[in-house]
Structures are given as C-alpha cells and as structure tokens.
Amino acid sequence: MTSGPADAGEAMGSAARAPTGGMPPSRDRGAPTEKGTATPPPGTGQAAVGAPVITDVAGLQTVIDTLAGQGYTVIGPTRRGSAIVLAEIGGTQDLPQGCGDSQDAGTYRVTDRRDEAFFGFAATPQSWKAFLFPSRELLWSGAAAPGRLTVTPDPAPGKPMAFLGVRSCDLHAIYIQDRVLLGRAYTDPRYAARRADAFIIAVGCSDPSSTCFCVSMGTGPAPSAGFDLSLTELLRDGRHRFVARAGSERGAAVLACLTAPTAGPDDLSAAQAVTDTAAAHMGRHLDTRGIRDLLYASADHPRWDDAASRCLSCTNCTLVCPTCFCASLETVPDLTGEHLTRQRVWDSCFTSGHSHLSAGSVHGTTRSRYRQWLTHKLASWVDQFGTSGCVGCGRCITWCPAAIDITQEAAALRVPAPHDPAPGGEPA
Amino acid sequence: MRKLAVWKFASCDGCQLTLLNCEDDLLPLTDQVEIAYFPQATRAVAAGPYDLSLVDGSITTPADAERIRQVRAVSRRLVSIGACATAGGIQALRNFSDIGDFSSAVYARPEYIDTLATSTPVAAHVPVDFELNGCPIDKDQLLTVITAFLRDSKPDIPSHSVCVECKQRGTVCVMVADGIPCMGPVTHAGCGAICPSYGRGCYSCFGPQDTLNTRSLAGRFAFLGMPEPAVARTFRTFYAAAPPFATESSMHSGGGR
Numbered sequence: 001m002t003s004g005p006a007d008a009g010e011a012m013g014s015a016a017r018a019p020t021g022g023m024p025p026s027r028d029r030g031a032p033t034e035k036g037t038a039t040p041p042p043g044t045g046q047a048a049v050g051a052p053v054i055t056d057v058a059g060l061q062t063v064i065d066t067l068a069g070q071g072y073t074v075i076g077p078t079r080r081g082s083a084i085v086l087a088e089i090g091g092t093q094d095l096p097q098g099c100g101d102s103q104d105a106g107t108y109r110v111t112d113r114r115d116e117a118f119f120g121f122a123a124t125p126q127s128w129k130a131f132l133f134p135s136r137e138l139l140w141s142g143a144a145a146p147g148r149l150t151v152t153p154d155p156a157p158g159k160p161m162a163f164l165g166v167r168s169c170d171l172h173a174i175y176i177q178d179r180v181l182l183g184r185a186y187t188d189p190r191y192a193a194r195r196a197d198a199f200i201i202a203v204g205c206s207d208p209s210s211t212c213f214c215v216s217m218g219t220g221p222a223p224s225a226g227f228d229l230s231l232t233e234l235l236r237d238g239r240h241r242f243v244a245r246a247g248s249e250r251g252a253a254v255l256a257c258l259t260a261p262t263a264g265p266d267d268l269s270a271a272q273a274v275t276d277t278a279a280a281h282m283g284r285h286l287d288t289r290g291i292r293d294l295l296y297a298s299a300d301h302p303r304w305d306d307a308a309s310r311c312l313s314c315t316n317c318t319l320v321c322p323t324c325f326c327a328s329l330e331t332v333p334d335l336t337g338e339h340l341t342r343q344r345v346w347d348s349c350f351t352s353g354h355s356h357l358s359a360g361s362v363h364g365t366t367r368s369r370y371r372q373w374l375t376h377k378l379a380s381w382v383d384q385f386g387t388s389g390c391v392g393c394g395r396c397i398t399w400c401p402a403a404i405d406i407t408q409e410a411a412a413l414r415v416p417a418p419h420d421p422a423p424g425g426e427p428a
Numbered sequence: 429m430r431k432l433a434v435w436k437f438a439s440c441d442g443c444q445l446t447l448l449n450c451e452d453d454l455l456p457l458t459d460q461v462e463i464a465y466f467p468q469a470t471r472a473v474a475a476g477p478y479d480l481s482l483v484d485g486s487i488t489t490p491a492d493a494e495r496i497r498q499v500r501a502v503s504r505r506l507v508s509i510g511a512c513a514t515a516g517g518i519q520a521l522r523n524f525s526d527i528g529d530f531s532s533a534v535y536a537r538p539e540y541i542d543t544l545a546t547s548t549p550v551a552a553h554v555p556v557d558f559e560l561n562g563c564p565i566d567k568d569q570l571l572t573v574i575t576a577f578l579r580d581s582k583p584d585i586p587s588h589s590v591c592v593e594c595k596q597r598g599t600v601c602v603m604v605a606d607g608i609p610c611m612g613p614v615t616h617a618g619c620g621a622i623c624p625s626y627g628r629g630c631y632s633c634f635g636p637q638d639t640l641n642t643r644s645l646a647g648r649f650a651f652l653g654m655p656e657p658a659v660a661r662t663f664r665t666f667y668a669a670a671p672p673f674a675t676e677s678s679m680h681s682g683g684g685r
C-alpha cells in the first residue's frame with residue numbers, strides 16, 4: 001500500500017511538534033495558485049529581522065561553528081566524486097569551492113569555475129527532502145505474542161539539523177511539503193520534529209543551470225522568506241564576501257555573533273545584481289497560464305503516447321523531486337514472526353505497486369503513469385494543496401535517464417492534437 | 429514442522445549457497461522447519477510431500493524436464509530461485525545459437541551429450557508459486573520469501589526498478605553524471621543498487637523490472653556512444669532469455685537471432 005496523493009496514510013500520527021516559530025502551518029491557504037509559490041508557515045521569518053550585514057569567509061565559518069556549538073549537525077553542499085551533494089560538513093573547507101555545474105536533460109557534469117565561489121552551482125542531485133523526509137524510516141517495531149502485539153514507537157529523531165545553502169526553489173519545496181505532511185488532518189510527527197528544529201541558511205542563486213525555471217514558477221531565484229539566515233555570495237574586486245540577512249530571531253542571534261558591519265548600498269546593489277542576473281539566465285521556461293485546466297483537458301492527448309515511448313518508468317523524476325511525497329509502508333517480520341518492524345520507504349507513481357488494488361494497477365501503462373505524474377504535479381496538486389507541485393528546480397529534467405523534460409511535455413500539450421478525439425472519448 | 433526441500437537443476441549452485449550463507453539467520457527456524465531434502469547441505473532425505481520447494485537451476489535436458497514435474501507433484505508450494513530457474517540463466521545463450529555447434533566444438537564425443545536445444549525457466553514447464561530473481565539471489569529477499577511462505581502470505585518483494593533503490597540509498601546516477609550506460613531503469617530491484625554505488629552501471633543480474641521500456645533505454649545507450657553489437661550483448665547476459673531482453677537484444681544483433 002502506498003500513502004499517496006489522496007491518502008494521508010498511516011505514517012502520519014497526531015502529536016506533531018509545530019514548525020519553527022511555534023505555529024502550525026495555516027490550513028487557510030488563500031487562493032489556489034498554479035505556481036509553486038507556497039507561503040512559509042507563519043512565524044518562520046516573513047520579513048528580514050534587522051539590517052543586512054556584510055561578512056566574509058571567516059564570518060561564514062563562524063556561523064557554521066556557532067551552529068555546531070549549539071548542537072546542530074550542519075549539512076551543506078560538498079563535492080563527492082562526480083557531483084556536488086548535500087552532506088554533513090565541518091566548515092567552509094568542505095564546501096565545493098570553485099565548482100560549478102553544467103546540467104541539461106539527462107546529463108550533469110561538475111565544472112571548474114576558475115574562481116573562489118562556494119555556491120556557484122545550481123540544484124544538487126538530491127534536495128533537502130532526503131533529510132526532512134528520509135528515503136527509509138523506521139516508524140515502530142513490535143513484539144508479537146499469541147493474541148497480543150506490543151508496539152515500541154521509534155525514538156524521536158536525533159540532533160537538530162542546520163541546512164546551509166538552501167536555494168529559493170527548495171525553500172518553496174519545503175513549504176509545499178509542510179502543507180502535505182503537516183497541514184492536513186494527520187501530521188507526520190517525525191517530519192514535524194525535524195522541521196521544527198531545522199535551521200535554514202538560504203543562499204541566493206547566482207548561476208542557474210539550463211534546467212532551472214524557478215522564475216516561471218514564481219519561486220526564485222532570491223529567497224524571500226521562511227529562512228533563519230539568507231546569504232548572497234559576492235565575488236567582486238577579488239573580495240569574497242556575503243551579504244547576510246536574518247529572517248528569524250534565532251537567525252539574528254547567530255548573526256550577532258559575527259559583529260559584522262551593516263551592508264552598504266554598494267553591497268546591496270551588488271547582491272541585487274546577482275539576483276537579477278540569475279533571473280535573466282533561466283535555462284527553461286514553463287508557461288503556467290491556465291495550466292491546471294490544460295492538463296485536465298488533455299487527458300486524451302496523443303502526446304502521452306509519445307512520452308510513454310521514451311519514459312522508462314524508472315521513478316527517478318519523482319524521487320529527485322523535492323515536493324513528491326509518496327511513500328509505501330513495509331511491515332518486515334523476522335523469521336520467527338515474533339518481532340516485526342514497520343518502515344516508511346519512498347515510493348513513486350511510476351511503480352506498478354503504487355496504484356495496485358485488488359484487480360491490479362490502476363496505472364497499468366507507462367502512458368497512464370506519466371500522465372499521473374505530470375497531472376498531479378501541475379494540476380491536481382493545485383486542487384489538493386493550493387499551489388503547483390512544481391517549484392522549477394529542474395531536477396526531474398536533469399536526472400531523467402531518458403532526458404524527458406517536464407517543460408517540453410507541458411508545452412506540447414498546448415499544441416492541439418492533429419485528430420483531437422472527442423472530449424471524454426477513448427484514447428487512441 | 430514444515431518440510432523444506434531444495435532442488436538443483438542446471439546452475440552454478442550459487443543460489444543454494446545463498447541459502448547456506450543464511451546460517452545463523454536460519455537457526456530460529458529449526459523448530460518450525462525440517463530441511464527434508466537439500467543434498468548440498470545434508471545427506472539425510474525425508475520423504476515428500478514437501479511444504480515448500482525451492483528450485484535452483486534451469487531445465488536443459490529431457491531428464492530434467494521430467495524431474496521438474498515430479499518435484500512439482502510432491503511440493504505444496506514451489507518457488508523458483510535465481511536467474512537460471514526464473515529465466516534460463518546465462519546458459520540460455522544457447523537459445524540464440526545452434527546447440528549442435530556448441531556440442532561439437534566443446535566435446536570430443538558430442539553424441540554422448542543428451543541435451544535440449546534451449547535452456548528454459550521452471551515456469552515454462554510447471555506452475556510456479558513465486559519467482560525470486562537474482563544472479564545470485566539476495567539473502568534477505570530469500571529470508572523474506574521463506575518467512576512469507578511459512579505464514580502462507582505473499583512475499584513483499586517489490587518488482588520496480590533498481591533506480592528506486594539507487595535513489596533511496598542516495599547514490600548519484602552514473603548514467604546522468606558520468607555517461608556510463610546502466611541497466612538499472614529496466615532491471616528488477618533486489619540487490620540494493622550495488623553497482624552504481626561503486627561507480628559502475630547495473631548489469632541486470634536481477635532481470636527485467638515489471639514496468640520496463642527496453643526500447644527507450646537501448647536508444648539512450650546508443651546516444652551515449654554504445655555500438656549496436658554492445659547493445660545486444662548488454663541485454664544478453666544473466667537474463668538473456670527473459671522475453672523483454674531477448675526481444676531487445678535480437679533487434680541489435682545484426683538481423684540474427
């Protein structure tokens with residue numbers, strides 16, 4: 001069984017710790033939007049707290065040390081083999097200095113920027129979902145005696161995490177997962193606890209990749225809210241500096257440790273220029289006008305057959321997507337049957353098990369599975385959660401081994417089918 | 429006490445070794461299961477019928493084609509284990525050639541060889557209750573299967589792609605990040621995506637996954653620079669005779685079989 005889009009599933013308990021700021025995310029989410037612009041939960045830094053300051057590499061190290069000293073595990077980008085991945089870091093020496101990336105449909109390469117930049121790359125292969133909603137999680141273990149099952153809940157999550165380098169698209173993806181996992185009748189207590197603890201240091205993007213389209217989705221490139229700290233990296237005049245803003249009281253407290261000077265007008269305009277340049281260099285575009293209705297009206301479009309001829313039904317797009325939340329629940333007994341564990345594992349609408357009911361899979365063909373993915377992301381997500389399920393991070397494009405591009409597939413649906421079948425008619 | 433039997437047909441015995449390697453894991457079962465027939469582990473033979481028969485190996489001789497019927501007749505549940513038993517194994521490469529050519533090339537007196545023209549899975553001969561993939565099978569999956577059959581429940585063995593496991597363990601995709609051809613997207617999960625975690629492409633030792641698209645993946649291999657004969661060979665290894673792989677490899681083998 002899969003806890004899917006219309007099914008909160010039993011993974012969700014009831015006793016959730018509230019997210020940062022002590023307020024649960026609002027159920028009242030205002031008018032639905034076809035963009036991925038979910039708003040952060042109230043209390044998570046709707047506006048800057050205090051004036052922006054200017055700091056340097058040593059200042060960034062102080063931020064990392066301060067958070068580590070407060071008991072956080074600091075997670076940030078680091079080079080591992082052929083990619084820049086998110087992992088625990090000890091300091092700025094672990095950041096992928098001078099690394100950029102070159103991404104396109106089905107391809108990713110780390111590049112040499114020939115500069116000092118720590119954050120001069122775009123989306124990492126995995127998002128922060130891997131930490132807040134891990135791929136496999138023990139929910140409980142139990143001991144069975146005849147007629148009796150004793151359940152031991154999994155102990156609460158460990159050390160709080162600090163995320164360094166959260167991009168604006170991924171921040172919006174976190175707000176979207178907040179709505180899915182915290183904003184409904186049943187909340188996921190483990191997610192809630194990790195989320196409440198997470199200290200978020202956002203970074204404004206400077207070098208979007210050719211698969212980025214956050215501008216289309218209204219989710220970037222500059223982080224606007226929902227962070228504890230936000231950095232913009234500046235590399236002008238041979239000086240490596242950061243404009244830093246606090247977005248919460250605890251962020252402001254960390255910044256206060258730096259005794260950094262207030263950023264001047266030059267620094268602020270340089271930071272604005274980084275954002276403007278990034279916004280002007282989006283690699284891709286998704287036309288969101290009326291996209292919900294477009295998807296619903298396109299159920300019989302022949303493009304689905306074309307996509308199905310290329311799609312491997314491999315699940316990569318969904319597992320790298322920072323908003324996809326489908327998981328299945330596994331009960332694993334030991335050989336004696338006296339002990340068992342209940343685990344939640346990532347699942348995807350591209351597996352046949354995802355929609356398996358007594359008579360077989362509801363989505364029995366790749367055509368149907370691909371249509372489910374795109375329709376959920378861009379249309380039914382709006383009805384379900386009030387925003388698009390896509391924040392324009394481009395991961396599903398880059399990490400699709402078959403180089404399928406969500407922006408191209410959505411655009412193709414705008415082209416009327418040559419022999420448009422009657423509405424509601426059987427697909428060809 | 430349930431009776432377990434383990435039968436060997438044409439195979440390297442690796443899958444039976446997987447069962448032997450379970451060692452300590454199997455100890456809790458000693459009061460529930462009697463190993464009634466398992467020549468590789470014990471000479472003791474208990475008469476059938478058996479509650480669960482694990483069958484290792486493919487059917488390659490007329491005698492084996494008869495013997496598998498007898499095994500089925502004395503087994504309440506029959507589970508075929510491994511690439512040989514579920515798809516014909518590496519020895520099913522003979523299915524794409526003439527067995528007579530092999531026999532005369534290898535044996536001094538080929539007339540002594542009494543073999544079938546093809547290597548076929550158990551399910552091609554008798555009904556099978558469950559097929560467990562892998563070359564060799566995975567130990568934990570085998571334990572899952574045995575546990576499930578002891579409780580008369582269906583084993584929870586996902587049939588999705590290796591990519592699921594690859595992403596679950598946080599490996600960076602070698603096909604996207606390194607341009608290395610990888611069979612993961614068409615391959616049945618079960619190994620835990622070992623090869624990509626060592627920077628290599630998946631070789632598909634667990635056979636086809638259940639929602640696969642070999643055509644598209646072969647196209648991607650060509651895009652990555654793989655020559656046609658290599659595409660054919662890539663689909664023609666442990667699971668050469670599994671129908672989706674056999675069809676795909678034949679499309680790249682220069683018009684031959």
Ligand code: SF4
Pocket residue numbers: 317320321322323377389390391392393394395396397406
């Ligand atoms: S659908 Fe694709 S581009 Fe949109 S958020 Fe998910 S992975 Fe990113």
Ligand code: SF4
Pocket residue numbers: 004005318323324325326347348349350372373374376377
């Ligand atoms: S698109 Fe993502 S969230 Fe929606 S059904 Fe598929 S895997 Fe689940």
Ligand code: SF4
Pocket residue numbers: 310311312313314315316317318350399400401402403404
């Ligand atoms: S769209 Fe791409 S990544 Fe997604 S299931 Fe299909 S082939 Fe895999």
Ligand code: SF4
Pocket residue numbers: 314316401590591592594595599600601602603604610611612613621624629630
């Ligand atoms: S490395 Fe192979 S198994 Fe892993 S995601 Fe890529 S294609 Fe799939």
